[in-house]
Amino acid sequence: MTSATTVPPAADAAAAGGRARAERAGHLLQQHGALIVLVLVGAVSAVAFPDFAGGANLANLAVAASFTAMIAVGMTFVIITGGIDLSVGSQFALGGVLAAWASQYGWVPALLLPLAVCGTFGLVQGTIIARTGMAPFIVTLAGLLGARGLMLAISDEGADTYLVKSAAFARLGQGTLLGLAYPVYAALALFALGGLLLRRARFGQYVFALGGAADSARLMGVPVARVTAAVYVLTGLLAGLAGALNAARLSSGVTILGTGMELDVIAAVVIGGTLLTGGAGALSGTLAGVLLLGVIQNVINQIGSLTSAYQQVVSGAFLAVVVVVQRYLSRVQRLS
Amino acid sequence: MAAPPPDPPLIQATGIVKRFPGVLALDGVSFELRAGQAHALVGENGAGKSTLLKVLTGVYRPDAGELRVAGAPAAFGSPVDAQRAGVQAIHQEIGLVPLMSVARNLLLGREPRTRLGLIDVRALHRRAEELLRPYGVEVDVRRPLRSFGVGTQQMVALARAVSVDARVVVMDEPTSSLEPREVDTLFGVIGGLLEQGIAVVYVSHRMDELFRVCESVTVLRDGRLVHTGPLADLDRLRLVSLMLGRDMAEVRAEGLTRFSGEHGSGDHGRAADTPVLEARGLTVRHRIADVSVTVRPGEVVGLGGLLGSGRTETAKAIAGALPLDAGTVAVAGRALRRPTAASTTRAGVALLPEDRKAEGIVPALSIRENIALAALPALSRAGLVSDARIDRVVDVFMKRLRIKASSVHQPAGELSGGNQQKVLLARWLATGPKVLLLDEPTRGIDVGAKAEVQALIEELAGEGLGVLLISSDLEELVEGSDRVLVLRDGAVAAELSGGEVTEHGVLAAIAAEGED
Numbered sequence: 001m002t003s004a005t006t007v008p009p010a011a012d013a014a015a016a017g018g019r020a021r022a023e024r025a026g027h028l029l030q031q032h033g034a035l036i037v038l039v040l041v042g043a044v045s046a047v048a049f050p051d052f053a054g055g056a057n058l059a060n061l062a063v064a065a066s067f068t069a070m071i072a073v074g075m076t077f078v079i080i081t082g083g084i085d086l087s088v089g090s091q092f093a094l095g096g097v098l099a100a101w102a103s104q105y106g107w108v109p110a111l112l113l114p115l116a117v118c119g120t121f122g123l124v125q126g127t128i129i130a131r132t133g134m135a136p137f138i139v140t141l142a143g144l145l146g147a148r149g150l151m152l153a154i155s156d157e158g159a160d161t162y163l164v165k166s167a168a169f170a171r172l173g174q175g176t177l178l179g180l181a182y183p184v185y186a187a188l189a190l191f192a193l194g195g196l197l198l199r200r201a202r203f204g205q206y207v208f209a210l211g212g213a214a215d216s217a218r219l220m221g222v223p224v225a226r227v228t229a230a231v232y233v234l235t236g237l238l239a240g241l242a243g244a245l246n247a248a249r250l251s252s253g254v255t256i257l258g259t260g261m262e263l264d265v266i267a268a269v270v271i272g273g274t275l276l277t278g279g280a281g282a283l284s285g286t287l288a289g290v291l292l293l294g295v296i297q298n299v300i301n302q303i304g305s306l307t308s309a310y311q312q313v314v315s316g317a318f319l320a321v322v323v324v325v326q327r328y329l330s331r332v333q334r335l336s
Numbered sequence: 337m338a339a340p341p342p343d344p345p346l347i348q349a350t351g352i353v354k355r356f357p358g359v360l361a362l363d364g365v366s367f368e369l370r371a372g373q374a375h376a377l378v379g380e381n382g383a384g385k386s387t388l389l390k391v392l393t394g395v396y397r398p399d400a401g402e403l404r405v406a407g408a409p410a411a412f413g414s415p416v417d418a419q420r421a422g423v424q425a426i427h428q429e430i431g432l433v434p435l436m437s438v439a440r441n442l443l444l445g446r447e448p449r450t451r452l453g454l455i456d457v458r459a460l461h462r463r464a465e466e467l468l469r470p471y472g473v474e475v476d477v478r479r480p481l482r483s484f485g486v487g488t489q490q491m492v493a494l495a496r497a498v499s500v501d502a503r504v505v506v507m508d509e510p511t512s513s514l515e516p517r518e519v520d521t522l523f524g525v526i527g528g529l530l531e532q533g534i535a536v537v538y539v540s541h542r543m544d545e546l547f548r549v550c551e552s553v554t555v556l557r558d559g560r561l562v563h564t565g566p567l568a569d570l571d572r573l574r575l576v577s578l579m580l581g582r583d584m585a586e587v588r589a590e591g592l593t594r595f596s597g598e599h600g601s602g603d604h605g606r607a608a609d610t611p612v613l614e615a616r617g618l619t620v621r622h623r624i625a626d627v628s629v630t631v632r633p634g635e636v637v638g639l640g641g642l643l644g645s646g647r648t649e650t651a652k653a654i655a656g657a658l659p660l661d662a663g664t665v666a667v668a669g670r671a672l673r674r675p676t677a678a679s680t681t682r683a684g685v686a687l688l689p690e691d692r693k694a695e696g697i698v699p700a701l702s703i704r705e706n707i708a709l710a711a712l713p714a715l716s717r718a719g720l721v722s723d724a725r726i727d728r729v730v731d732v733f734m735k736r737l738r739i740k741a742s743s744v745h746q747p748a749g750e751l752s753g754g755n756q757q758k759v760l761l762a763r764w765l766a767t768g769p770k771v772l773l774l775d776e777p778t779r780g781i782d783v784g785a786k787a788e789v790q791a792l793i794e795e796l797a798g799e800g801l802g803v804l805l806i807s808s809d810l811e812e813l814v815e816g817s818d819r820v821l822v823l824r825d826g827a828v829a830a831e832l833s834g835g836e837v838t839e840h841g842v843l844a845a846i847a848a849e850g851e852d
Contacts, residue, residue, distance in 0.1 A: 205445075
């Protein structure tokens, strides 16, 4: 056999060693970058603003972040498959209005109706994406408009505000345990369940395989269409649930909520280290990303002189930095 | 075979026909594969080899013919169907998920689970290590697949294929990116598979490997079955002749090309001239090793060899389209440090790529725009393009190269293959090159246009241009070139000049045993 290679093996191995170290460091930063920044920002805020670390403020922060957090669990799955779901903000508003309306029949319908409607909505979107191969961006953009239109239709263009009629249902959003509101526990439970589903269930493996190499996944027997549809059902269910619990907290279905929320959710997931190109990501990162955005918002509220509009400027700048760093890290880790 | 084997063949394809628009890719090809047999599938570009592989692995449905797997008729609608029937392809692109861990890749969809239905991670890793052990792969199975070399990835793909009950493994150029040590491991593994009764379809351009691994061979050419039988019945020269469609007895003294057929005669290519191109020790990892080429003004140097021998890579390396790991390129006596596509073009190197559609012609642009493309820097001042100058240049080449078109504004995509090739030639001639690298300049164009392009090549050389001619058409290579370099496995196997430039000489050099 003649060989076509003349690179000395020793030099090769040394280069590979250095590369492996860089890769590992890149991987670490990718996965836990958001957590590191969260701890830093949190520590600085605690020193700079005496009110920040107070129990009441942190409890508020947690509740405010919990709704984004629930949806972000589903969005992490969607983005790992290489997709995107722009309709979650509209579904969140739709879920809230449906829940408030249904609360006149008790807390069970108030919880189940938004789940059923938004879950179905997600199923339709997911099926279209999986069966027609249309870009998730386009399909869920249509979904964004459609879901908000549906919400406006049932609330008479926002003129009818449904108040929550069931005290039991209102308690789901307003009740507290150890100083934290119930939705916070719901979000944490969903992260735990989502983590099991993603890392320890076969479905999670399929999600990673699909996003990492769709053609290979198909050849390896992954039911590509079903998995694709399922992740959009998941975001639909979670957006509906978050909308319902938020309505319970506010005691009414507020029609103007959720506009632009999908972008906050996506930003949190991406800041948390999930690759927009798919195939890699973790829920721990998403949780850190959600909290980081929550802390930024909270801190800007503490600086009385800045209007809340600056919160978006800071979040946007943050996202830009993260995306640039991700691109660099992907190259170091040779992901792309 | 002496005694008829008791079992039906694992795969039996009979009279397979596959048509594509304008091309008959497979014309009644039959193929048979038995358990425990390694069968080589060989053929040059356009022979129909990859089409047959795709039919066998369920990517294409044949238009006619019958496919049987273990005696039962099979109709594969998709690669997944083929896999269910036990036919697994190991591609160059591996077919696994690079970002997932080795263990999760190996056992995707078959993960060991705990009583709660969750993946049992410890069992997963243990099982993965067990699966890999027979393949000589001892790695941390928790790490992502992409952090390992191609050899390891290929072994993981093989291990997965065999563990999901593959009965036929199709390997397409499995050694092309492997280190020699990895090649040995792979061959050991293949031996093991054969002993288990698994059949292997082995595609490679490397003669040594074919004779080392395979027991039988099928040769395809132009979509037709040329030969099938035990490999031991053939010697290398015979096999190469079959692939190239050159029966040794039939090699003619004089061909039908428009080349004059003189080698190294006349006043061109004298040793005293400064070479227009001098490439020394070109090396691109896994592709070519230590290839040196010298072209003098007015000389046509042929580059021969089988598909995959490194001909195209050599041309691309000279043109700066492939980064060099070692070697130097000098144009007209001036050395280029780190050749890039831009610096070689400036220095006077023009490459006409093999794949006109993908790498050359911009089909939606007009002939005029296609011709002017590469010469734009020379035709413009301060970034503004002079229309009049372009018109002049385009006009000259339309006439000179006899490009047949309704007007210079016709989209280049509408032209015939031969005229497209001439447009490309015009594009590069407009830059005023010193050396032309022609990669298969007459492939896929009709006979008349072919002769015109050949005449043009000779004419251009006569005007002092240096030409490097890559051709799979032996006749064209031999009659068109003053000297011929024969490549094998990415290295120069022989350099033929003067009277040695014959079809037989080239064939013999291609077929010679590789030295270890």
